[in-house]
Amino acid sequence: MTTFRISPFLLVLTATTSVAVTLLGAATAHGQRHDLSHLDTNNPYHVGLDTPKLTTPQWVGEPGVEAVVILGIDDMRDPGRYEAFLRPVLQRLKKIDGRAPVSIMTNSVRPDHPQLQSWLGEGLSIEVHTIDHPCPLLTAGDLPRAKSTYDRCVDLLGRIPGNRPVAFRMPCCDSLNTVSPRFFSEIFNRTTPAGNHLKIDTSIFNVFTSDDPDIPRELVQDSDGSERFLKYIPHNTDGPYDNFVNTIRNYPYPYVINRT
Numbered sequence: 001m002t003t004f005r006i007s008p009f010l011l012v013l014t015a016t017t018s019v020a021v022t023l024l025g026a027a028t029a030h031g032q033r034h035d036l037s038h039l040d041t042n043n044p045y046h047v048g049l050d051t052p053k054l055t056t057p058q059w060v061g062e063p064g065v066e067a068v069v070i071l072g073i074d075d076m077r078d079p080g081r082y083e084a085f086l087r088p089v090l091q092r093l094k095k096i097d098g099r100a101p102v103s104i105m106t107n108s109v110r111p112d113h114p115q116l117q118s119w120l121g122e123g124l125s126i127e128v129h130t131i132d133h134p135c136p137l138l139t140a141g142d143l144p145r146a147k148s149t150y151d152r153c154v155d156l157l158g159r160i161p162g163n164r165p166v167a168f169r170m171p172c173c174d175s176l177n178t179v180s181p182r183f184f185s186e187i188f189n190r191t192t193p194a195g196n197h198l199k200i201d202t203s204i205f206n207v208f209t210s211d212d213p214d215i216p217r218e219l220v221q222d223s224d225g226s227e228r229f230l231k232y233i234p235h236n237t238d239g240p241y242d243n244f245v246n247t248i249r250n251y252p253y254p255y256v257i258n259r260t
Contacts, residue, residue: 041258042181042184042185042257042258043181043257043258044179044181044184044201044203044204044257045204045247045248046255046257047248047251047253047255048248048249048250048251049211049212049249049250049251051251051255053251053253054253054254054255055253056068059254069101070101070102070103071089071093071101071102071103072102072103072104072105072127072169072202073085073086073102073103073104073105074105074129074169075105075107075129075133076104076105076106076107076109076126076129077106077107077108077109079109079113079115079116079119080115082104083115083119086102086104089102090102090122090124094122099122099123100119100122100123100124101123101124102123102124102125103124103125103126103127103167103202104119104124104125104126104127105127105128105129105167105169105202106126106127106128106129106153106157107129107130107131107132107133107153108131108153108156109126109156109157109160111156111157111159111160111161112161116160116163117161117162120160120162120163125163125165125166125167126157126160126163126165127157127165127166127167127168127169127202128150128153128154128157128165128167128168128169128198129153129168129169129171130149130150130153130171131149131152131153131156132149133149133171133172134146134149134171135171135172135176135178136170136171136172136176136177136178136180137149137150137170137171137178137180137183138178138180138182138183143182143186143187146183146187147186147187147190150168150187150188150192151192151193154168154192154194154196154197154198155192155193155194155196158194158196165196165198166198166199166200167198167199167200167201167202168188168198168200168201168202168203169201169202169203170183170201170203173203173204173205173246174205174246175241175244176240176244176246177243177244177245177246178203178246179203179204179246181258184201184257184258185258188201188258189258189259200254201257203246204246204247204248205246205247205248206247206248206249206250206251206252207229207230207233207247207248207249207250208220208228208229208249208250208252209227209229209230209249209250210227211249211250212250215250233247
């Protein structure tokens with residue numbers, strides 16, 4: 001699944017993890033197999049222009065669909081406020097495509113809140129963003145605490161009737177370098193106390209640049225030839241965000257992290 005992510009700094013496509021290892025391991029035209037050793041490494045940033053592409057028609061299962069776009073919004077605790085903010089967006093999306101593909105990354109909510117059933121009926125999904133929103137998640141090196149806030153959120157949202165959370169977004173992933181390989185090896189690929197687990201992470205930001213020759217220049221460059229999206233990544237501001245590196249470049253496709 002590829003999602004649009006709107007943050008204070010970037011408007012980018014977020015590449016997400018996938019379990020489609022078999023597709024990536026298909027035989028080549030010469031009867032040889034791809035070297036899949038890079039899929040074993042716990043590196044959230046290993047993809048780029050030279051990585052095999054798992055394009056939308058290969059996995060979407062819906063004929064004629066060339067790309068999937070899902071809007072996302074973070075930090076929900078009060079469904080009423082989110083309904084008021086999202087309603088014009090949802091109505092516009094339904095006029096375009098007959099459905100409202102929005103994922104609400106949620107911290108805490110009553111599973112029986114009536115607004116949730118209304119949203120699910122319109123095509124929204126309620127996804128995981130940790131109960132306590134620690135920033136960073138692995139603060140103070142307290143892994144049990146990090147796993148607890150993750151697990152409790154997964155299990156809480158799994159109690160919403162008709163909801164099946166599949167995706168996670170790291171707290172503060174759009175402003176700080178909060179993503180960690182340890183998260184993928186010791187939290188994300190484990191089951192919760194209730195036996196639940198997620199399949200997709202949406203914490204890494206893909207940035208389109210002019211290095212990709214397949215993208216029309218007008219989509220990745222401004223009229224003066226400068227980069228259209230890179231300018232939104234802070235640099236030379238003498239502030240803490242100058243060190244923001246939670247990005248990949250030119251890979252808006254699902255990919256595997258740590259064999260998950």
